[in-house]
Amino acid sequence: MIDTSIFQDKTAVYYTLGCKLNFSETSTIGKTLKEAGVRTARKGEKADICVINTCSVTEVADKKCRQAIHRFRKQHPDAFIVVTGCYAQLKPDQVAEIEGVDVVLGAEQKKDLLKHLGDLHKHDKGEAVASSFKDIRSFAPSCSRGDRTRYFLKVQDGCDYFCSYCTIPLARGRSRNGTIASMVEQAEQAAADGGKEIVLTGVNIGDFGRTTGESFFELVKALDKVQGIERYRISSIEPNLLTDEIIEYVSKSRSFMPHFHIPLQSGSDEVLKLMRRRYDTELFAGKIRKIKELMPDAFIGVDVIVGTRGETDEYFEKAYEFIQGLDVSQLHVFSYSERPNTQALNIDYVVTPEVKHQRSQRLLALSDEKTKAFYAKRIGETMTVLMEKPKAGAPMHGFTDNYIRVEVESKPKLDNHLVKVCLGEFNEDETALKGTIIE
Template sequence: MIDTSIFQDKTAVYYTLGCKLNFSETSTIGKVLREAGVRTVRKGEKADICVVNTCSVTEVADKKCRQAIHRLVKQHPGAFVVVTGCYAQLKPDAVAKIEGVDVVLGAEQKKDLLQYLGDLRKHESGEAHTSALKDIRSFAPSCSRGDRTRFFLKVQDGCDYYCSYCTIPFARGRSRNGSIASLVEQARQAAAEGGKEIVLTGVNIGDFGKSTGETFFDLVKALDDVEGIERYRISSIEPNLLTDEIIEFVSRSKRFMPHFHIPLQSGSDEVLKLMRRRYDTALFASKVKRIKEVMPDAFIGVDVIVGTRGETEEYFEQAYRFIQSLDVTQLHVFSYSERPGTQALKIEHVVSSEEKHRRSRLLLDLSDEKTRAFYARHIGQTMPVLLERSKPGTPMHGFTPNYIRVEVPHDDALDNQVIPVRMGDFNEEGTALSGAFGDNSVICNKELTR
């Protein structure tokens, strides 16, 4: 039994890098510490505990993690510093040597953070507590409220895919998940706390069911029946796991939004083979086509990696033309980063950093074109928007069901409310459509009234 009396009136600061799953898990860590008596540090205060949840998807991510740790150690002198997350799992000894770090917790240990805090006395040197890959087995539940209106529900962890460029399976372990019954209960609790939107998070959520013999489609159907939650979004799903039955269900769902995020990674079949992806461009195109057939106004976000080993100029041009042909909304573009221990390092053709930057810029410009055209098609329509709190005197923002960002005049009473908003032109920054509250009867096509 942990004596939590030493945590009473202590303060903590949290810093998260990386994906939505990391943010969800940090929020759960914060909840555990709050229940033990630790409050979040206020502006200008020095924290007693610093928790850094790291990412290691690229070399740049590793660097940002180190910078964040150094910055927090400097800002909060004497604080007990805990580092967890993917970088901590992959390079625990290196992290433990960073000045000021007390404890490094791996993927299996972070759920038990309290027991590693001891009496909060600083260590002479950092202590690393991690498990071997084969021993990362447990699924730590997490359903946390974000900074705004939505909850993030962790439904799955780990990955069995071992793509040639990726270290995530080594950082997160094998694919595993919670039970549908437990996840439905967490969704009900989120609704009881006033949540209206839940984002389903995980590492490879379409692979849901390895632990429990269930399927992701079963989970989607069960969550759709939870009263009080008005919107669900699927954070990211592999194209080979996005089945037609899931697409069809979302098209007629009461609560799942017409919004998909599908990792492509490359529009070249040759590069996809080098990456050890489990689909080709024909399958990807068929998924996009099917979504648009049943949900013409669906938002489709796509992940793309440029400059991976083996991506010749010819292969990139193939990829660009393929992506250009797709009826998708937005591209999330990443430059390939060499990761130690990955199979991609055996591929001979190396792309220069300058060429990676050029290819990235081309795809980002293409993304801007596609996103702007998608937004422009909805100007003049009235759509339900879930509005988010903002600072007094600044515009409020929110999203339509199909993930169009909307800006409206500030009104605290509208926080976490779904309001019909008439879409105007782009705001000054071009990042959202300016909205106005108009005639509730002018709601556009019925798929978007949910």
């Protein structure tokens, strides 16, 4: 039993880098500390505890993590600094060497954060506590709201795929998950707390059920029955795991939105093979056609990596042409970053930083074109929007079921309410459509 008296009236700050899953887990860490008596530090207040949840998807991510640690050490010089997340798991000893760091917690240890805080006295040297990725076995549940209207429900963690460019399996361990019953219980609690929308998050969520003998499709059907939750969104699902039965179910579902996020990574079959992905462009294109056949207005976001080892000019042009022909709504473009201990390092052909940048800019321009075209088709329509609390001085905004961002006149009382809105023209920076609330 942990004596929490030491934490009474202590303050904490939190900083998260990376994916939605990280944000969800940081929120859960914050909740754990709050229950132990720790409150979130006010703006400008010196904190007693700093928790930094890191990402390591690229070298730039690693650099941002180090910068964040240095920044928080300066802002909160006497704080007990805890570093966790993917960078902490992959390079625990390196992170522990950073001045000011007290404890580094790996993927298996972060759920027991309270145990590693001790008496909050700072260490002369950082302590690294991290298991080998083979020993990361536990699943830490997380359903958090954070500062947004949407809740994020962690349904799965880890990955068994070992794509040639990726260190996520090393950072998060093997694929594992909680039970459907536990997910339903968390969704019911979110509904009881007033939540109306939940985003399903994980590392490879389509692989849900590997440790419980269940399936992602069964999870979708069970969550759809939870009263009070009006909307679910599937954050990201591998194309080979997005089955036709899931697509067909979503098209008729009460609460699963016509919104998909599907990683493509490359539109070249040759590069997909080098990446050790588990599908080809024909399968991917078939999934897009199936979605659009059943849900013509569905929003489809696609992840693409440019400049991987082996991506010749010819392969990129082939990929660009393929992506250009896809009926998708947005591209999330990433420049390849070499990661230690990955198979991609054995591929000879290396793309220069300048060429990576050029390719990235071309795809970003294509994404902008596709998103604006998707939005423009809906101008003049009346759609239901879940409104979100605006930032000070900013117009209120929210999203339609198919993920069109809409701005309206600020009415804070509408926060977390579903309202009918007539969609008008683009806003000034063309990131949203202006809307008129229909009383």
